[in-house]
Amino acid sequence: MDTCKICNTSKWKSKAKVGAVGVSGDGNNRKKVPAKVLRYFPLKPQLxxxxxxxxxxxxxxxxxxxxxxxxxxxxxxxxxxxxxxxxxxxxxxxxxxxxxxxxxxxxxxxxxxxxxxxxxxxxxxxxxxxxxxxxxxxxxxxxxxxxxxxxxxxxxxxxxxxxxxxxxxxxxxxxxxxxxxxTPRHLPHSKKWCFMGHRRFLDQRHRFRLNKVRFDGQQDMRGPxxxxxxxxxxxxxxxxxxxxxxxxxxxxxxxxxxxxxxxxxxxxxxxxxxxxxxxxxxxxxxxxxxLDMMHIEKNVCDNIIFTLLNDSTKSKDHLNARKDLKAMGIRPDLWPNENGRISPAVFTLTTKGKKRFLTTLKNINVPDGYTSNISRCIDMENLKLNGMLKSHDCHILMEQLLPLAIRATLPDDVSAIMIDFCSLFRQLCSKVLNVDDLKKLQNQVVLTLCHMEMIFPPSFFTVMVHLVVHLVEEVKLGGPVHYRWMYPVERYLGILKSYVRNKARPEGSIAEGYLVQEILTFCSRYIENIETRWNQLGRVDDEPINEIQTDSRVAELFPRVGKSVGGSSYYTLTPIEKLQAHRHVLTNCIIVDYYLRQYRSIIRSQMRSGARSTSEVDKKVHREFPHWFRNRVSVHDKIGD
Structure with missing residues (x-):
């Protein structure tokens, strides 16, 4: 077909557009340029x-x-x-x-x-x-x-x-x-859809179903x-x-x-x-x-952090959210006053709490590659998080760092609920899950979301927060989440984007780069004794060298483990720290035990021969065993350094 069956548009670019991109020659002999190109690599040869x-x-x-x-x-x-x-x-x-x-x-x-x-x-x-x-x-x-x-x-x-x-x-x-x-609910002042109503997932006889004041003003007797x-x-x-x-x-x-x-x-x-x-x-x-756990966790993390910090642009607790509470007739203590001012909520961090919260995140040190540099996003002067946190950073924040940061900054009843909510994501992301424990986990998810409905305003509950209630069921159906989330897909997209050399033709560059990489990958599986993507060392090689140390050289006291990453730094030990390090090495190093045993045996033999003091013994040892004594002194110097 030369034209679209719907709009009758030609599948080829017009002559004017073709001439604009620099194609010359006789109109009859000119090669037709397609308006769109679909590059498709067949699946069968790959399998x-x-x-x-x-x-x-x-x-x-x-x-x-x-x-x-x-x-x-x-x-x-x-x-x-x-x-x-x-x-x-x-x-x-x-x-x-x-x-x-x-x-x-x-x-x-x-x-x-x-x-x-x-x-x-x-x-x-x-x-x-x-x-x-x-x-x-x-x-x-x-x-x-x-x-x-x-x-x-x-x-x-x-x-x-x-x-x-x-x-x-x-x-x-x-x-x-x-x-x-x-039952969809539209917030008139926030002008967005609200996804509350998690009480329907509770047991039919649960007391939360009859509570009107602390939820949306209505009883909820619906089934899941x-x-x-x-x-x-x-x-x-x-x-x-x-x-x-x-x-x-x-x-x-x-x-x-x-x-x-x-x-x-x-x-x-x-x-x-x-x-x-x-x-x-x-x-x-x-x-x-x-449902993708990566994006759900990212959006939920953003909702929580920016709401706790009361960010002026990204917080879910704002004037319109308080007006929605008044329109729903719930939580009158949070309604705005006549002048349009709102009082801080129980989950809003004070200035002192913000400083403690951000200082905790800024000072946390993690292993190399565990997260990106989260401290670069923290603005201690304005008490804000600047810049876009990556999805993996939000993953670590939700499951590891956020429970530590909010423990001492929020009231106990709020921090306990938030810590439980963070632990849910950590359990859902486990590599091994017990099928019998999933029912208890589902009940915990529903109960935690209901407690959050009593704390946060309705505008907090976007569709991404609501989707958390379905994650346990998807684990039952699909298995562990690390086989079903977008992290490997996002990383592979970064690899594909690196193939672009001609920015005017990005799709073609990606297609050629992918094809070359596929060929090299297939061939490299049969190539030995050279470095390929299957046997190359990682960016950080921390595997120790498993060699039997038979020689008593000083270098063996400090074997090379891994490789250096980044620049070196210098630190001067105090006399007490130097003495402690010296004694620690002498007490715990196996090679030093050999020297100590030899030294004790020499001392005993020299004392029997008539030596009167330790200094006199050292002189005789230096005179009779010059090579060993020289090594022993260098060992002590190395430990001191």
Missing amino acids: QRLFLSSKSVEDMRWHANDSKNDGMLRHPRDSEAWKHFDLTHTWFASDPRNVRLALASDGFNPFGNDIDVYLQPLVKELKELWTTGVDTYDSFKKEMFTLHATLMRTISDFPGLGSLSGWNTYTGLACPSCDIDS PKMLSGLQILEQVQNIDVTFGRKPDKERSGKRIRGGRPTQGVNQQWKKKNIFFELPYWKDNLLRHN
Whole structure:
């Protein structure tokens, strides 16, 4: 096709645009320049290379050979979604070499719903991998077999989840797990959607359900929302008709409409029937679109820190938030007065508390590579956090540093709730989880969120805070979160961006760089005795040298461990510190024990021969054993330094 079937636009750039980029020559002989280029690397050859390499073929069946049925979640194979898929498609699970995939998308925006157009080649290949498969050579068993593959889930940030699934994530029904079984609440003064109502996840007889004053002014006797199956969602989107791309000129009236729109009402929550339902097994998957822990933790951390510090631009506690409390008729002690002034809340840090809070964060020292330099973001003069904290910094703050910083700066009842909230993320991010403990963890999550509803204003509860209540259920379905979050995807995007050499053609540069890297990676698995990406040392090499120290040289007292990182620093010891270090080495160093034993034996022998003092013994030792005495003196000098 030379033109778009929707708007009749040519697939080639016009002559004027082509001439503008420097293409010359006769119009008839000029090479046509496409308006858009989709660079797609087929999936089948990549999967075949994994089995063709003897270095990676054994890892492709590790999940089946090393399985443990002890009730612990260590790998996605232990999750309910994996086991349910095995029971539903037994022929696929019979061969452990069949591959299960996850699709990650981030870092680009192909106009929302139109991403399905770009996914068509991938979906076509996934259909072929499911039905017919591809002939593959197994270098471990030395045989040919038919390789099949399936797409288990997608991994993306929350807006990306909306683009892939078709669910509208910008309304009061933004939560895809609750679906339409929720009551949206719009805050009139803050002009945003509020996602409270976590009491519905409590036990039916819990006392919080009847409390009106400390929550949203109403009783909540609803039951928890039921997670819909793939078949139920397929019924919801079955009749949605979407036209991708730009609409014809007559319909769009001179305005460009980005993305498709359903024809049966603008207010529908589903924007499209996503393309993955064309896969015959997609409706059977228990977890289709994964909630990303990385972005949820990042946004929750920002909400907490900027609200505690009462940041003028990013705090969730402001004048409009207090007006919303008055409109809801709850917490009259926090209502603004006649002059529009608001009193500090119980969670607002005082000036003294801010100084203590920020000083604690600024003075914390962590190992190399543990976090970035968080102290660079702390402004002690204005008592603010400046700059953008990275996602991994927020991860460390929430799980490690924030409980330490708020322990002595907030009232006990508030700090206890916040510490419990931070511990929830730490437990959810564990590499090994006990299935029996997940129910207790879910109850703890719900109860902590209910306590937070009694403390923070409704504007604090954005959709990202609400999504925390569904994380435990997703752990049951999908397994540990470190297999399903965006950290490796974000890091790999940084690698892809480093391939760009021609900024006028970034996509082409990334494609060529990726192809070269793939070739070098495959070849480097068979190259020995040279440094490759598989055997090179890390940035910090702290592995000790395991060598048997037989020589009594002084250098062996201080063996080289690792390599230096950064510049060196000098520190002068006081006489007491020098003496303590001297005695510590003499007491604990094995090599020094050899010298001490030899020295004692020489002293005893010299005293028997008639020596009258220690100095006289030293003179005789120096005279009879000059080499050893010289080493002993240098050892003492080294210890003193």
